[in-house]
Amino acid sequence: MPVNDTLANYSDWLYRAAALVYLFAMIFYTVEQAFTRKAKRSEQARELVGAGAPVESAGPAIGRIEEQPGRDRPERFGRMAVALTVLGALLHLSSIVLRGVATGRAPWGNMYEYGAAAMFVAVVTWLVLMRKFEVRRLGAFVLTPVVILMFLGGTALYTAAAPVQPALQSYWLVVHVSAAILSSGLFLVPGVVSLLYLVKVRHDRDPAKFARLGPRLPEADALDRLAYRTTIFAFPIYTFGIICGAIWAEAAWGRFWGWDPKETVAFVAWVVYAGYLHSRATAGWRGSRAAVINSVAFGMVVFNLFFINLVIAGLHSYA
């Protein structure tokens, strides 16, 4: 099937537009973050909403920090940032769909496409979480890695639209890779939030540390919960993705597991995520250690995408 170059060009254009819009959204979030006054404990009015459920007396929750009469300026910036994020996501989605139409296949046949789709999932995850948790002002922290990864994807990893090679012509491309994309995109959020958790805990222990950022973050407890709940949503999907990969490898490469570098690092990331889940049930490992483990695990996911594809030769024929 030949590639439709016009559509492919539109897709590229939309990709760049989406990245740019995210960049602006990021700036707006930062403005909101920077100008919102510090939390006053007594005014933390809102409850953390977990899976849509109010949790009574779950302690001070992520709060709308200060309700002022009317909408103050940071508030307006925050709303614009959300609007921009939605706009960016729409552009992003159009870009992905157009790629798929232009090439006549699932639009995740190489690293550029993979990264684009994973970042889209990350943004959508964030938009969904923002509806459920009062964490809008953290938008900048989530969009920063998204913008960086999209920039790298659009430059260093960029691949022109083309059909995929015989090894990738299988419906497992759809199943295995979309599970990997979905879980990697989801994992980005807890990865970032766990880092913020570490900042918050450090600050709570010694208010002199992170004196500017610390007070503006939601409560540590809430960050921890947000990270945990997103992780346990993504982890089974990741597991499923790895199993599908093994099934595909059995059909394509002659064995279901062969310690190919990509398989190895996926295994390592999986084990580290399992470690995260265990750490939350182990005395002395909850809290900060668990957060470190979660961030390390996401680091492994990113490492698998970039380093293993670009530096190490393996069977995974992306790049």
Next chain:
Amino acid sequence: MNRALAFARNTWRGLTSMRTALILLFLLALAAMPGALLPQRSLNLPRVNDYIAAHGWWGRLLDRFEFFDVYASVWFSAIYLLLFISLVGCLLPRTFDYAKAARAKPVLTPRNLSRLPHHGTATTDDTPEQVLAAAKTRLKGWRLVERAEDDGGRSVSAERGYLREAGNLVFHFAMLGLIVALAIGKMLNYEGQVIVLADGSQFCNSGTAGYDSFRPGLRVDGTDLDPFCVRVNSFEAKYLPNGQADQFTAKIDYQAGADLDADTWRPYELRVNDPLRVVGDRVYLLGQGYAPTFTVTFPDGQSRTQTIQWRTVDPLTLLSEGATKFDPPGVTDPAERRKRQIAVTGLFAPTAQITDRLLTSVYPDLRDPAVAVDVMRGDLGTESGRSQSIFEIDRSLVDDGRLTRVARENLKPGGVITLDDGTRVSFDGVRRWVSLQVSHDPTQLWVLVCALTMILGLGVSLTVKRRRLWVRATPDGEGRTVVRVGGLARTDQAGYGEEFNRIAAQLLSPRRVP
């Protein structure tokens, strides 16, 4: 004696504690990493040799500590063995506890329900009995126990979500099963590769000698393979205009079981992603390449024709190299024969481009084939007893002067070289070959079953919440009843609130007194 026992007990406790399991998990992750960063023998032997050669003592040190065979190394095995033991030691008591908990009654209602994370209260005109009857109807599906209390009140303890622990146990047992299945598979599997010309040539899985390379599992000696035969009739490759591969198809026939005796062949189209599955083995299309055909006509008029696979040098353009070797016919004196053996060696290009007499290939398909060959004459060393590659001539014989180059020429199909003694070497054309892999792994289905069970268990254990709910109805002494409800999630607190509020509202509100 006692000390030894205590030591054993402490070791066992330590090994099966959650913290040890956690540390072992991280060790496993850490130990797996070098395998991704360093070349591995099982994947790419030449790169390992290059690496060791390039890194001197450091390379040799890494080799000594098995860093090029990570997944078969003593230390990697030790970690997963310990993890396995720890897992068993952790699962057995948990299973017993679960069996006990599954039969136990929900716990007593706490004295003060308003201390719980979720709670609510109301007063109603109903009697305690009526309140509890309504509560029990509402709490269908929960495990319930009703108790009378000292002050004339009654209470219900309810608990739900036992499946969480069940799912968790299923997950871990399935993982145990997976590890065992993997280990058995390592014993019984084998994997062999062979190149077959796509011109009706056959390959039979009758012994290891038929393979170009063969990797047996620990308990396989190659005497007992599943018999079947494959005949490769043709191979077709489709390419995009830019040379990127689009589709490979090998048309084959195969026979196995009763078909072998009856000599019946069944057709199959072998593709990448589409192995042939036959008598518990799988046959894969791994690669492809070209086999040029040469005819050597000796001065006495006798001729010999051979088509031998040449190996691919550049996977994108399928530029290939090789050596096609000929014995002079009818020469019985070995010494004489060793002076007159001939090898045609060099490069083959499916779509040739010749610049300054240098041959390269610009496209992987057969558009304009050509060879650039050296014709060598002399002693090929085929009788020396030393094994040699079918793709190369023995360079040391050239250096010794026992094998000399007698011509160098670029040829298109039909092209002929005439040597000084009248011998004619012609390039007749080219055939395709495919490389096949035969894999055998009797436990892989079990591995899959275990893996899917793991997902199932994981899904259950991560979505189900273990939670408790209590209802207490106490007469307030003025003819009315105070109803109190309380709730506690035993795992993750967030997420129970909504369900609790819904139930509490129904239990408290219908007859709530203003």
